[in-house]
Amino acid sequence: MTNPDYVSVTAAVMRKEGKVLIAKRKRAHMGYNWEFPGGKTETGETLEDCLRREIREELGIEIKVGSLISSQKHVINCQAAIALYAYEVFHLSGDFTLTDHEEIRWVAIEDLEKYAFPEPDRVIVKALQTGQACVDSSQ
Template sequence: MESNFYIPVTAAVIEKDGMVLIAKRKKAFMGYLWEFPGGKKKDAETLKECLVREIKEELGIEIEVGDFICSVKHVINCQSAIELHAFKAIPRTDNFQLKDHDEIRWVKIEDLHKYNFFEPDRAIVRALTNV
């Protein structure tokens, strides 16, 4: 597939007190699966700028974006594909306001495998757990 077929998407692995934040998607597309929150990049944004904006929109919090973790390409169907870019992040505020998710949880990294993640996010889990 051509590289311009892939929509650039970001994901934040938000870390606090030895735990990472995961979010359960609402019923819409890929509903009820867990993911690392984030979203689609706008043309004029860098990946890190995208992540700051998306986390503010989806969770209502400010973050500081840290190190790059991994990227993964995922074909959703014959007309849609994403390239997911994951970064570590730390919360600057903690007044969560869920807009795109039904639930959030703080989870130990070694327990991430217990959750049913959206397929591209499973690559992030593997990168974090070295599996």
């Protein structure tokens, strides 16, 4: 396999009362149902702008993008490659309206392991559970 071209993808980690927001996909992807909401960058878009746009589109709310929580590169089934950047985000305004997800849940960090996340999101879960400010596994 040649070196893959990585697609930049963002993920939002939103906290409320000691819990974090996760979203259930309408259709399972590779057997995984749950994820941190976010999505792929568009041409010329910064990671922060991408995350604001994706959350507006997927959840109907406006957010403030905070600190980077984790970054990683991941090859999926030798066919696709992503560079995933997870950021702490803060809800600024708007009511949650689901367009891309079946359901959202506020889950205690210690309970996240009970949910079926794809491998890239599991790195985010680990960063949250260990209290690390940033986990960079992209090297």
